[in-house]
Amino acid sequence: MTPRPNRAQQNQLRVFLKNFSRSQNGAMLISISLGIVNALLMIVSCYLLAHICHAVMFADEHLAQQHTQLATLAGIVVLRALCSGVSRYVSERCAIALKQQMRHALWQAIVAKQRQGQLEHSPAQLVNTLNQGVESLHDYFAKYIPAVAYAGFIPLAIIAVVFPIDWQSGLIFLVTAPLIPFFMILIGYKAEALNEQNWQQLQRLGHYFMDRLQGLVQLKLFNNERQQIENVALMADKFRITTLSVLRIAFISTLALEFLATISIALVAVIIGFRLYFGSLDFATGFVVLLLAPEFYLPLRQLGQHYHAKLKGLASASSMLSLLQKADTDTIKGEQLANHTPIHTVSTENLCWRFDDAQHDTLQQLSLKFCGPGMHAIVGASGSGKSTLLDCLMGLKPSVAEAIKINDHALSTLNIQQYQQRIAWVAQSPTLFSGSIAENVALAQPEAPLSAIRAVCKDVALDDYIMTLTQGYDTPIGELGKGLSGGQIQRLALARALLGKPDVLFLDEPTAALDKHSEAHVQRCLEQLSKHCLIIVIAHRLHTISDAQQVVVMEQGRIAEQGNYSQLIQQPHSALNHLLQGAAVEHG
Known part of the structure; x- marks a missing residue:
């Protein structure tokens, strides 16, 4: 106050x-x-x-x-x-x-x-x-x-x-x-x-x-x-x-x-x-x-x-x-990203971040490099700084833009708004709005044809269910996705993100609310997408990151270890093994 x-x-x-x-x-x-x-x-x-x-x-x-x-x-x-x-x-x-x-x-x-x-x-x-x-x-x-x-x-x-x-x-x-x-x-x-x-x-x-x-x-x-x-x-x-x-x-x-x-x-x-x-x-x-x-x-x-x-x-x-x-006008002005050049690298160099009322840095000297195409996973216990790191990478913390590089260019020198138009994000608890299913999927692209909307819904195993509805893709859903299950809401949000064909896709455990059958569909979709897109995911179900080309394990705002999943899992005393042996990782 x-x-x-x-x-x-x-x-x-x-x-x-x-x-x-x-x-x-x-x-x-x-x-x-x-x-x-x-x-x-x-x-x-x-x-x-x-x-x-x-x-x-x-x-x-x-x-x-x-x-x-x-x-x-x-x-x-x-x-x-x-x-x-x-x-x-x-x-x-x-x-x-x-x-x-x-x-x-x-x-x-x-x-x-x-x-x-x-x-x-x-x-x-x-x-x-x-x-x-x-x-x-x-x-x-x-x-x-x-x-x-x-x-x-x-x-x-x-x-x-x-x-x-x-x-x-x-x-x-x-x-x-x-x-x-x-x-x-x-x-x-x-x-x-x-x-x-x-x-x-x-x-x-x-x-x-x-x-x-x-x-x-x-x-x-x-x-x-x-x-x-x-x-x-x-x-x-x-x-x-x-x-x-x-x-x-x-x-x-x-x-x-x-x-x-x-x-x-x-x-x-x-x-x-x-x-x-x-x-x-x-x-x-x-x-x-x-x-x-x-x-x-x-x-x-x-x-x-x-x-x-x-x-x-x-x-x-x-x-x-x-x-x-x-x-901060630098977050609006800056160099334009070349439209014909996809974003293939997102990296940080000595990234530090502290909340206003905090006594210690939430993120401490993080130096990472995510190269695409491919899937990269960020794991860690609750409160380790995973979500804060994701916010920084998405340009939501302009004060640390100098420590973040996009295609080897400092984010502080780029047009952050244009950069954010080239990426997509799916939260753990995504928000849907009152309207039809098609309108929610095409939120960022209202002019998208129905064929494109159906294609991304097929990728997330949702098209068959929608077509069984009386009004199909014109079926109205209530505020916050009323009328859909939690898993259906999650897949609809993922389809909405895929429709824009982003260069970088940020995910906060996209399969958290899905059953095993739906999870397998989404995992196959992400595997196909990772062949031509850079995916950075916060993982809570650790078995879903076995195909990740890089795993970053965080502890108390620091990088405990990073490397290939297969290599880390073979180390008996690795931080990743410690997480696998413990309780399920929660959102941090």
């Missing part, structure tokens, strides 16, 4: 939001300008109203004689309504446009970081940031930013008008005006901490709920679902309490600001009343000042009301900034 940002970080977040909103600067300027025009028209209307009242009440003029001034006043009222309405409309549209741009930028950043293996945010954090986080920027841009501009201009404009005609009232304005921002800052400091706490509580609740939702089957099996329901309800109640705390502070701050503004206006009114009574001030001037007094404090009150929008915006902007921070 991200800690509360300090003052320097808050300034960084403000600069970030300011720079991000540059695309809407013109529209925001129009909105603020219309608001300022509205304020100037308000000052003129106050003067006109005071003049009309003075002429009718004290100059013995008939109201009909003021028809020109009344018509002008009515026109100003209409203009003010138009300026106010258009200003709010433009600011709302700007906020909506900026939210759309932010979501688009965040989505691109998520996809890019996922591709580069740099995405460290949990799914719950991403959902909260894209949803509630971005929504919290609406009032920041639509209300808080214009309120800052109005609070900086309108009071100064009124003081500039009041001082020449009544310096005493102008002095009261100057003395009382700073009280509202002062108390706003005092109350806002506490509200800032509560807003940050509320945002973190929401992220924690979302992460907890999604984590339990993903493990719902296990919770049912262990009869623990009711306990988790109570835990979710408890966390939701804590979030309710923090939300109410924020609202309580918001109500208190609004009350305090309204109270200060009311006292200040009352002070001006009382002093003007005494001066009118003793004849030291004429009615027209006093009435103008009284009309302008509420308008003088109104922008400051509105700034206080929308100050909470700023706090919410900054609280959520930190997670957006962490997502949008400049990615």
